[in-house]
Amino acid sequence: MKLYDVVGTDKNLCFSPNVWKARLALNIKELKFETIPLRFDEIAPVIGPMIPKGKAATVPVLVDGDNVIHDSYEIVQYLEESYPATQRILFGSRAQDAFFNTWFALSFQRPMYQLTALDQLELLDEDQKEYIRRTRKEMIGMSLEELANYHPEAARESAQRSLEILAEFLSSFDYLAGDHPGWPDIVTAAHFTWVLRLNKATFQEIVLDDASPSIQNWWHNMQRYVY
């Protein structure tokens, strides 16, 4: 299997939380794969022709024989159906997995993106920095500097409240999916990993320092899949 990833200056650094989701799923299932690293400006020309017209050219894309699977949740579903003898990772309904995504994206991912907006530039080649600055300004409607300075305290509070909810839940369950790591664990560990790669100090200060023992224990257990 081949997994298309996006990287920065370091070709071994998986740059996208969405690709981390696919990597974590493959690793939990102990499936072997080869990574195809792309720079940001290579995604559209390489991925575009591989996927149906009209869909946005994004990573991850998984190629398994003749099958081309696009989007991290689709990849997880494909792996679950195609490799039934491996560790299960989908335990709930699609709607509830989607609810976790929505909650996580608005409550944790969005504020953390703001708090690490400028850090991502440090990991990119000069010309890629310009690409990210320009495309992100088009998407967000403000520069990354303006985003980083837009009520950072509110962003920090939102992230911390999300961690309180995770901590409360993990005081009763080993994993966010229950007894085994599943989709909500994959989503959360993917973003934790991404923030850690972007800025160790921010991760330590916002995510781990205030984290309850239940989150720290969970994060320790998830480390075996982060590679």
Added chain:
Amino acid sequence: MKLYDVVGTDKNLCFSPNVWKARLALNIKELKFETIPLRFDEIAPVIGPMIPKGKAATVPVLVDGDNVIHDSYEIVQYLEESYPATQRILFGSRAQDAFFNTWFALSFQRPMYQLTALDQLELLDEDQKEYIRRTRKEMIGMSLEELANYHPEAARESAQRSLEILAEFLSSFDYLAGDHPGWPDIVTAAHFTWVLRLNKATFQEIVLDDASPSIQNWWHNMQRYVY
């Protein structure tokens, strides 16, 4: 089937959001039941002998023939297993249902309890007011007046952020459980119903006025089960 409920001065007013969960589940499944109304101070003497020693005497309790089921999620599971020919209401895993509970309790229920803390007194007999004031002060560590005045703006913001997440999700799905109403719809509609009964103005102002069309449409669809 008999459902033990808690009421205020109005014997027909289901007072507890947890009992509303059981009522909504029974109504979605179109199962007939009789309500046994209890005052707050009747719960311990009536429910205590019905449930295992050491468990807190709370409503709802469902009695179906020889079966006594305590706790709203247990009731929903019991109904789903015992009446398989009725409309399904559990579509996800137990862990995912529990995650929704945790999120909802901390993000919406807790702040809304604070914002309606004093309203509940208006619906109670004089001696029951004293009972609620005393027991809630023991539980919370402050009077209901102190709770109502404890950063109400932060409570309001938390509730509104929760509604944003529900709105975003319901822009892609008909119900919080997916195609049909399920556990997360039951939890949310139970609390909406409770807030509406406690204070129509607060419900209108905080829950419905800012709500997206997707929430308003969902709430409209859930009305058929609220009785």
